Amino acid sequence: MKEFWKRFRYNRGAVIGLVILALVIATAIAAPFLFPQSPWKMVQRPFLPPFTDDTLWLGTDALGRDVLSGLAHGAYVSLLVGLVSTIVALAIGVPVGALAGYFVGRTDDILMRLTEFFQTIPSFALAIVLLAIFQPSLTYVIIAIAVVSWPPVARLVRGEVLSLRTREFVEAATLSGLGNDQIILRHVLPNALPAIVVLASLMVAQAILLESSLSFLGLGDPNIMSWGYMIGAARTVIRTAWWLSFLPGMAILLTVLALNLIGEGLNDALNPRLTRKSE
Amino acid sequence: MLKPFKFIAAALALALAGPLAAQDGEPQAGGTLNVVIQPEPPGLMLGIVQNGPTQMVAGDIYESLLRYDSDLKPEGQLAESWEISEDGLTYTFKLRDGVTFHDGEPFTSEDVKFTMDVFLRETNPRTRTYMDRVESIDTPDDLTVVFNLQQPFGPFIGIFEQGTAPMIPKHIYEGTDFANNPANNTPIGTGPFKFGEWVKGSYIHLVKNEDYYMEGKPYVDEVYYHVIPDAASRAVAYETGKVDVLPGGSVENFDVPRIRELENTCITDKGWEYFGPLSWIWVNENNKPLDDVKVRQAMMHALDRNFAKDALWNGLGKVATGPLSSSTRFYAGDTPDIGYDPVKARGLLEESSYNGETIRLLGLPYGETWQRWAEAVKQNLTEIGMNVELVPSDVAGWNQKVADRDFDLAFTYLYQYGDPALGVSRTYMSTNAEPGSPWNNVSNYQNPETDKMFDEAALMASPDDRMAAYKTIQDMIVSDVPNLWLLELGFPTIYRCNIKNPVNTALGVNDGFRDVWIDRN
Numbered sequence: 029m030k031e032f033w034k035r036f037r038y039n040r041g042a043v044i045g046l047v048i049l050a051l052v053i054a055t056a057i058a059a060p061f062l063f064p065q066s067p068w069k070m071v072q073r074p075f076l077p078p079f080t081d082d083t084l085w086l087g088t089d090a091l092g093r094d095v096l097s098g099l100a101h102g103a104y105v106s107l108l109v110g111l112v113s114t115i116v117a118l119a120i121g122v123p124v125g126a127l128a129g130y131f132v133g134r135t136d137d138i139l140m141r142l143t144e145f146f147q148t149i150p151s152f153a154l155a156i157v158l159l160a161i162f163q164p165s166l167t168y169v170i171i172a173i174a175v176v177s178w179p180p181v182a183r184l185v186r187g188e189v190l191s192l193r194t195r196e197f198v199e200a201a202t203l204s205g206l207g208n209d210q211i212i213l214r215h216v217l218p219n220a221l222p223a224i225v226v227l228a229s230l231m232v233a234q235a236i237l238l239e240s241s242l243s244f245l246g247l248g249d250p251n252i253m254s255w256g257y258m259i260g261a262a263r264t265v266i267r268t269a270w271w272l273s274f275l276p277g278m279a280i281l282l283t284v285l286a287l288n289l290i291g292e293g294l295n296d297a298l299n300p301r302l303t304r305k306s307e
Numbered sequence: 308m309l310k311p312f313k314f315i316a317a318a319l320a321l322a323l324a325g326p327l328a329a330q331d332g333e334p335q336a337g338g339t340l341n342v343v344i345q346p347e348p349p350g351l352m353l354g355i356v357q358n359g360p361t362q363m364v365a366g367d368i369y370e371s372l373l374r375y376d377s378d379l380k381p382e383g384q385l386a387e388s389w390e391i392s393e394d395g396l397t398y399t400f401k402l403r404d405g406v407t408f409h410d411g412e413p414f415t416s417e418d419v420k421f422t423m424d425v426f427l428r429e430t431n432p433r434t435r436t437y438m439d440r441v442e443s444i445d446t447p448d449d450l451t452v453v454f455n456l457q458q459p460f461g462p463f464i465g466i467f468e469q470g471t472a473p474m475i476p477k478h479i480y481e482g483t484d485f486a487n488n489p490a491n492n493t494p495i496g497t498g499p500f501k502f503g504e505w506v507k508g509s510y511i512h513l514v515k516n517e518d519y520y521m522e523g524k525p526y527v528d529e530v531y532y533h534v535i536p537d538a539a540s541r542a543v544a545y546e547t548g549k550v551d552v553l554p555g556g557s558v559e560n561f562d563v564p565r566i567r568e569l570e571n572t573c574i575t576d577k578g579w580e581y582f583g584p585l586s587w588i589w590v591n592e593n594n595k596p597l598d599d600v601k602v603r604q605a606m607m608h609a610l611d612r613n614f615a616k617d618a619l620w621n622g623l624g625k626v627a628t629g630p631l632s633s634s635t636r637f638y639a640g641d642t643p644d645i646g647y648d649p650v651k652a653r654g655l656l657e658e659s660s661y662n663g664e665t666i667r668l669l670g671l672p673y674g675e676t677w678q679r680w681a682e683a684v685k686q687n688l689t690e691i692g693m694n695v696e697l698v699p700s701d702v703a704g705w706n707q708k709v710a711d712r713d714f715d716l717a718f719t720y721l722y723q724y725g726d727p728a729l730g731v732s733r734t735y736m737s738t739n740a741e742p743g744s745p746w747n748n749v750s751n752y753q754n755p756e757t758d759k760m761f762d763e764a765a766l767m768a769s770p771d772d773r774m775a776a777y778k779t780i781q782d783m784i785v786s787d788v789p790n791l792w793l794l795e796l797g798f799p800t801i802y803r804c805n806i807k808n809p810v811n812t813a814l815g816v817n818d819g820f821r822d823v824w825i826d827r828n
Contacts, residue, residue, distance in 0.1 A: 163698070163699070264562075268561065
């Protein structure tokens, strides 16, 4: 662990990313305490510019709602969607990839064709179709994002497992009489974990972007204040109140950037043999 | 059932010249008028297609016997004079002499009879319901038409506008399949402008009718209706000078304050008096606890409609006081108060049978303004202690859900056509509450007393009697709050100030550009 942290710290960008993400997480957790009122509450006159009112630092939107409160509550939604949909996507992708890679042959063929079927459909278009069929609610947004995000996981895990299954320690485990399930769970997957963790951190970022895009198009849950919704609602007034789209846009940018930086740091720390030595 | 022509704010365009626009100087002939049309109409044969944009463009091509000023008083158009008998049963119209269709054939009383008795009966369900009250139409000579009614029907004089009763050439349509007649692609009317060319997706070009029966009119040589699908691009088209007239609803409400500040820009919210677009929230009284009048009253008092007017509609329009728009005939302003009063609302809600149930609120999928409005209403209701969930939908989904009564609260707005018997009673009659239509008595409001009074009031010959009856009806309905009335919508027409008279009747730009002229000094 100490070794891991040392290598992670070596990547300065990753540390900055971690700090930003920590701030976002802190905001998300503190939002209900800092802004106990609903972010939908209309508190002041509409279109109040930032830094003109002592209590409303970032001003108000088209209905006089507190922008800062919206950003804070939106952080919670974005992180929630990012995390949960990634977990769901992993829950689909890891077993599919592991089974395909371990058993090869016909199992591999069937599972990989299925994966490719999903991969050939543009993921954003598929997410829109799914949400058009179901009601756009938070649950379905998460499901839609998970459904379009799992194929890369499956392919990555399959690749890792394919190379691991021929190693000596797997053969040793087979000889010692362990069943396939035990071998996959206790010997193969733990060794594939570093690659999965790195991919997962990037998937969280991807999911946040996807949720924002969907909300921007009006396909998000209309009862939930998210960053994408804030930008979508503000885009018609971009010429008169540019900050209403700019501020949540910055929030998305910073969070996604932070997650990408962390992903890179994790890669350095978890896959040391691949790390560029020159740095 | 009356069929509402419910089209997005986008629909109506320029109107005729009127007393409201400055009448400075002598009209000058010549020039080209560039107008936005949104969305592109599906067709221009006004007797068959009735969409808002169709009414706007075809209003230049077709005319009816009358038109209506902003107080809804009839003026002659194709009719020179008219007479209503004492008993309210006989309507006699004298037609103008020397009127011809665009193809040169004369317009006569035979065309009127064919239009009202044959053509529109088949193609326009709204006109059909009015014509069902007519026993016979006589044409004693080429320039006289007599409608004989079965019973007195006060609103009858209000149906002769170009959307409800456009005059159709008998010589072209008699004996043909109206809907599939190839002539529908090159509409022929009596109006001030003739159909020129239609480049789909780009523009519709109308040219001056040189043989128009009014001396010197129309003043402009040609009219272009430009199809520009995106609201922001429409605003830019005005700013760059590509178009000179933005009919009501063609730009987003947020953009109106910015555009009205531009140089040489005039704005008017006139020209909607006939339609009297009134917005409200349907309350589904089939669902508990919305059948409880206290819950409905609580919701009514919870809505801050002045805020919605100022924040979402830039102060345009009026806060509604009840089921009638203030521009509709027999409007009574002194009905019970339904103003914003959250304290009273909370009290009413506590006394009511509401128990924290989740109320589903269906917004109107007509763009940003309506979406924000639904959010504001949800917040208003949340603040008096209700549990409200927004239900997203698209236009087709909205129609479906409202027709199937699959909602608790739903936004809408409808036209009133100047008279409560034409555009209001349909919303409150228990006989018109069958599921399947999103335009009838969707709330399922059941009140035998108002039913009876609506029936009687439509048949009264004396306007004073009708006023008294409608006043009682309005008081009763407002106390019951079957719907949550929001705003009388204001759809401002924006135009360059040197374009004179774009709006001068109760139908605004829909009445065509007969009197428009362009000041080039």
